[in-house]
Amino acid sequence: MFKQWSRKFPGLPRKVAEARDFVAALLEGEGSGPVDDALLIVSELATNAVRHTRSGWYGGWFLVVVSFGDDVVRIEVIDAGGDREPLLRSVNSDVEEGGRGLLLVTACAKDWGVQDRPGGRCIWAELARVSE
Ligand SMILES: Nc1ncnc2c1ncn2[C@@H]1O[C@H](COP(=O)(O)OP(=O)(O)OP(=O)(O)O)[C@@H](O)[C@H]1O
Numbered sequence: 753m754f755k756q757w758s759r760k761f762p763g764l765p766r767k768v769a770e771a772r773d774f775v776a777a778l779l780e781g782e783g784s785g786p787v788d789d790a791l792l793i794v795s796e797l798a799t800n801a802v803r804h805t806r807s808g809w810y811g812g813w814f815l816v817v818v819s820f821g822d823d824v825v826r827i828e829v830i831d832a833g834g835d836r837e838p839l840l841r842s843v844n845s846d847v848e849e850g851g852r853g854l855l856l857v858t859a860c861a862k863d864w865g866v867q868d869r870p871g872g873r874c875i876w877a878e879l880a881r882v883s884e
């Protein structure tokens with residue numbers, strides 16, 4: 753990973769759009785895609801942070817980190833943790849509503865994972881870089 757940018761956002765639903773804009777501007781600056789996949793990933797992960805962790809509590813925050821390697825773009829969302837665990841629903845789940853965000857992320861990412869961090873978690877996803 754050669755270049756890395758990060759920004760911290762207040763843990764509010766409307767800040768998810770700002771996180772998208774942040775990632776879009778970085779990808780544009782690098783002339784790198786896939787933009788649509790990257791924006792889907794940051795939207796889903798930031799939404800999860802706000803909705804499912806202490807990031808969404810009063811005074812909460814989430815951190816977005818974007819790293820560019822030669823062949824890969826890595827997007828990380830660091831949340832403030834809590835009682836829940838990121839859970840991948842089965843593709844054939846009967847549950848019609850909800851539980852699709854992480855499935856979408858895993859479908860478009862080359863690789864992804866969850867790491868414990870002090871006071872929270874990092875959910876990361878990597879995409880193969882393409883020139884836009
Ligand atoms: N960052 C996170 N920290 C803790 N738990 C999480 C986190 N992200 C997701 N989860 C848990 O994993 C479940 C699945 O997440 P997923 O994004 O797939 O579905 P959802 O957020 O419930 O619904 P949708 O994304 O379709 O609106 C969530 O319901 C939540 O319980």
Ligand SMILES: [Mg+2]
Pocket residue numbers: 796799800851852853854
């Ligand atoms: Mg979700």
